[in-house]
Every structure is written in structure tokens, then in C-alpha cells.
Amino acid sequence: MIAIDVFIIILLFTLFAFSHTLLASNKTKIALAEKLGVKIAFYRLFYNLSSLLFFIVFYAAAPKPNVIVYDLQFPFDIITFALQVLSLIGLVWATRPIVLKEFFGTAQIERYLHGEYKVEDLDERQTLRIEGAFKFVRHPIYLFSILFLGLRPTMSLFYFIMFICSVVYFYIGSIYEERKLVEKFGDEYIEYQKNIPRLIPFAKSYLRKPVSKIDSGSSPE
Numbered sequence: 001m002i003a004i005d006v007f008i009i010i011l012l013f014t015l016f017a018f019s020h021t022l023l024a025s026n027k028t029k030i031a032l033a034e035k036l037g038v039k040i041a042f043y044r045l046f047y048n049l050s051s052l053l054f055f056i057v058f059y060a061a062a063p064k065p066n067v068i069v070y071d072l073q074f075p076f077d078i079i080t081f082a083l084q085v086l087s088l089i090g091l092v093w094a095t096r097p098i099v100l101k102e103f104f105g106t107a108q109i110e111r112y113l114h115g116e117y118k119v120e121d122l123d124e125r126q127t128l129r130i131e132g133a134f135k136f137v138r139h140p141i142y143l144f145s146i147l148f149l150g151l152r153p154t155m156s157l158f159y160f161i162m163f164i165c166s167v168v169y170f171y172i173g174s175i176y177e178e179r180k181l182v183e184k185f186g187d188e189y190i191e192y193q194k195n196i197p198r199l200i201p202f203a204k205s206y207l208r209k210p211v212s213k214i215d216s217g218s219s220p221e
Contacts, residue, residue: 136197136201
């Protein structure tokens, strides 16, 4: 019975991840931009809200077996919780170079209402800002999210499966995301890939193989 629950959790997460990736793909955005024109400015907000809705449905529908993988005792529970708080602080630090209004989709709507939106921006205006946490890893938000999700004093089976699925999804997502970034920023981003590791700070060079221009066709995020 537990094996069936685990299978259903993975299946539901995969469906959520697929829908999230499909909606984030450049192919989807370009197709919509051809039909909607500058009204594509509303897409980012729609994407965020729909992703949140899909996740709520996934979480509500997923089975939650009453199994505890581990339950740390004092003082390890306090140490783990403190590290989790630090990872949350790191997550906030990682978002500093990001224009949050652009990320959430409200800046796009403001530009649309002022008649300043450009269709070629698709759902967001991207700039390459290598500062803060981005000087240590190319995907610090993924890194600190993984740490925050994994550093739990008590780990249930449902949460453990969710954590493993999230780590896999973050890593695969970073690959597709970088293909789009190479397509947009070219040699500047390729050089960034060569010098900064993907997810593990100070990782050796053989762990950070860059995505070449040849591989950077319009792929999903």
C-alpha cells in the first residue's frame, strides 16, 4: 500500500512539473504572443497563479502515508532547524538581484497599461545581473530552496518523496532554463557558465559543463 502511495505522489508531482514546464516554455509563449500581441503582458501573472493553483490541487490530491522517515532528537533537531532558518535567509539574499515586480508579473501589466509593452519581451524583461549569490552559483534560488526543503528536524515519507522530486526537478529545470539564457545572452552567459558552478558552490570545473549555443534551441524551461 505504501508503494502505491509513493507511486501516486511521484505521478502527481510529475504531472504538476510537466504542466509547469510546458507553460514556461518559449514555444508556448511565442505561440501565445503571435495570437495575443502585447496582451502577452498578462501571461506572467497568469502563469504564477495557475502554477500555485495546480500545486494546491496536487498537494490536496496526493496521498500522505503515516510514515516517519526520521525524527531528530535534541540537540540535532535544534541544529537542523537553525540551518533551515539560515537557508531561508540565503533564499531571501538570492532574490535580491531579481526585480520582484517583473518576477510576479505586475511590472508587465504596468507597462501594458502605459502602452510601453514590447511583444519581444514575451512574459518578462530579462537582464543578466551577476551579483550577490549569483557570484557563487548560477542558480542560488534553487540551491537555497533545496536546503530549506531538506533541512527538517522531522521528515515524513510524503515530504521526503516531495523533496527528492523537487531536487530532480530543480536540476532538470536549471538545464532548460540555461538553454534559454544562452539563446538570449550568448557568449556572455556561456562565459558565466564556465566560471561559476551550477548548484554547488566552489565545485570543480568538471562539474559545470556549459550549455553550448548548438544546444540552445527554443526548449521548455
